[in-house]
Amino acid sequence: MTLSTTARRIALALTLAAAPLAMAPTSVQAMPAQVAHPLLNGVAQVSLVTHDLPRAKAFYRNVLGLDFLFESNGLAFFRAGEMTVMVGAPSNEQMISGGSTTVYFDAGDWNATEATLLARGVQFIAPVEIVERDSAREHALREFTDPDGNHLAIIGWRPRTS
Amino acid sequence: MSGTAFKLSKIAQIALSTRDVKRAVAFYRDVLGLPLVFEVSGMAFFDAGGISLMIGPAPFEGPVQPNTFIYFAVDDWQAAEAALTARDLAFSGPVEIVQRHNGKEHVMRPFKDPDGNILKIMGWRTES
Numbered sequence: 001m002t003l004s005t006t007a008r009r010i011a012l013a014l015t016l017a018a019a020p021l022a023m024a025p026t027s028v029q030a031m032p033a034q035v036a037h038p039l040l041n042g043v044a045q046v047s048l049v050t051h052d053l054p055r056a057k058a059f060y061r062n063v064l065g066l067d068f069l070f071e072s073n074g075l076a077f078f079r080a081g082e083m084t085v086m087v088g089a090p091s092n093e094q095m096i097s098g099g100s101t102t103v104y105f106d107a108g109d110w111n112a113t114e115a116t117l118l119a120r121g122v123q124f125i126a127p128v129e130i131v132e133r134d135s136a137r138e139h140a141l142r143e144f145t146d147p148d149g150n151h152l153a154i155i156g157w158r159p160r161t162s
Numbered sequence: 163m164s165g166t167a168f169k170l171s172k173i174a175q176i177a178l179s180t181r182d183v184k185r186a187v188a189f190y191r192d193v194l195g196l197p198l199v200f201e202v203s204g205m206a207f208f209d210a211g212g213i214s215l216m217i218g219p220a221p222f223e224g225p226v227q228p229n230t231f232i233y234f235a236v237d238d239w240q241a242a243e244a245a246l247t248a249r250d251l252a253f254s255g256p257v258e259i260v261q262r263h264n265g266k267e268h269v270m271r272p273f274k275d276p277d278g279n280i281l282k283i284m285g286w287r288t289e290s
């Protein structure tokens with residue numbers, strides 16, 4: 001581990017809070033976005049892998065509450081904002097259970113989201129981490145896994161607890 | 163209980179792992195052309211159409227373990243494919259056709275970043 005967890009969280013908070021660069025630490029190196037015509041428009045889809053599609057569908061639809069779009073050829077598609085999440089069997093290049101990618105969902109109402117996930121049996125793998133505070137609120141993050149071990153997290157603002 | 167109404171919807175960020183942040187920054191900024199928002203504490207954050215793409219050191223030993231594909235949307239398929247090829251990006255597979263509709267085809271093509279994370283471009287082109 002080359003980097004403290006705290007540092008990762010701070011950086012994450014800076015990004016997600018869209019903090020002005022002037023408020024960021026002095027180590028921040030801002031680069032101009034020089035792209036007049038972007039080559040890539042953004043992320044259209046994220047794929048996650050499962051060895052048990054019915055179980056994964058139940059999790060993403062019933063536990064996380066993502067809108068289920070359709071299922072085709074052993075792949076299930078869910079809406080996630082303007083993106084889709086695809087869940088299906090791994091290709092021979094993919095691994096699961098502790099892979100290298102984490103997908104962070106916007107929690108909206110943090111306290112309701114956390115409570116509901118707990119009530120639905122989600123096993124969080126770490127305590128809540130506070131990445132940033134302002135006078136009234138704190139930016140909270142908590143990690144969990146899906147039934148196949150894919151790394152997920154919720155992130156959002158809640159009233160300050162301390 | 164707020165349970166029945168509860169839904170997650172929006173993805174806020176995707177994190178990918180690297181063994182070499184400098185090399186990863188060069189790839190995501192210069193080859194893929196994503197705007198670099200900032201670097202801090204050895205991590206780089208890119209704006210991927212409103213979603214934050216975070217590239218940071220892998221928190222474990224050994225090579226990165228791809229478990230997720232990230233699909234980038236492209237408006238002009240031919241231009242994107244040509245530009246990436248001109249930047250010496252080696253696609254890891256042929257074009258895959260997802261569907262055909264009204265003389266257009268929905269296509270995607272896989273490639274890897276320098277650490278082996280699996281990426282794809284996805285968009286529409288005139289039927290070949």
